[in-house]
Amino acid sequence: MRLRYNFRLSPTAGQRQALAQAFGCARVVFNDGLRLRQDAHAAGLPYISDGDLPKRVITEAKKTPERSWLDEVSAVVLQQALADLNTAYRNFFASVSGKRKGPKLAAPRFRSKKDNRQAIRFTKNARFSITAGGKLRLPKIGDVPVRWSRDLPSEPSSVTVVKDAAGRYFASFVVEVVKQSLPPVEAETGIDLGLGHFAVLSNGWKIDSPRVLRRAEKKLKRLQRALSRKAKGSNNRAKARKAVARQHAKVADARREFHHQESTKIIRDSQTVIMEDLAVNGLARTRLAKSVHDAGWSAFVDMLEYKAALYGRTFHRIDRWFPSSKLCSACGARAESMPLNVREWTCPCGAVHDRDINAAINILAAGWAERLNTSHTSGRDGTRRPGGGPVRPPLAVAQPREAGSRRCAA
């Protein structure tokens, strides 16, 4: 399977300039392609194919005085910018036609110099390489120093160079990783993503954001308020904006670290992980949820999914909405209503439920039912009730990551 390995880059002043030029050229080609397609659409002309687009906005454009400078950056970077545009269009079309689940996607938008994240991608064709001295050799950029926090497991197939809002540079390598095996365990885990806690597991564990993350988020809010009070165009405002961007990066790092730790623990301790599809989970679609967890859930779910694949565990998503909070996991009765402030309730059958743990158990049971209906290889007889405690394997297995490095699903 393919994974991303991310490392900080420390480009020289000259390399930063060359990167800025490459970011700019990629943006221009992307926007030219988008404009051409929009104009064709407005004029009632057919969609410009993926094959025709590079000819018009790269090959032909380079011959004009207005775009001759496109020659100064790697052609692969420009082609990859158009590949991104094509992907954005494909996702948009699939979303409009209903082939793609989840919230509706908007049409591709123009990229701006002011975007928080600037990125360019080099594929094998671009002949990027890692030098004997451990630098990242990029065509028309140079040998960029890398802060390696661990080894790459295999030769990368592509590298994306990113500049984030805090002005930091990263290299994100896509590498093929051999699946590893963890000792098998008995436990199966249902996960409820709720409001009271970051996540609640069917075995009764409640996961909360760590204090470092909560503190960093608080500080970010304070800095954002300070920024909003600064006069437009002032030096102080520019300074405050930088501080916000830096704190944003800190929050993102702390959150990623937290997601990695928790997802690794869950995958290590469970043979099967079941959760609701966020696209159909009612709560995840509300503004309330967004404000509380700042969309961190989807990154967390992605991690669970790739780690399950990497370590030979089963990950299952319930793709229908069902009232996980309202059902009694003991008798199956459905409560009339379950306001968000009810943390504990008693079913007429006598069972006393913690709202979130009960929901997680229901998710686990629903996942079983779905898998029984769809999977032929499942050996389950369907009579066992969920709730078996976790069996902790020894921690002798390799951890999927080391502190200080980042990666996410490819």
Ligand SMILES: [Zn+2]
């Ligand atoms: Zn009951």
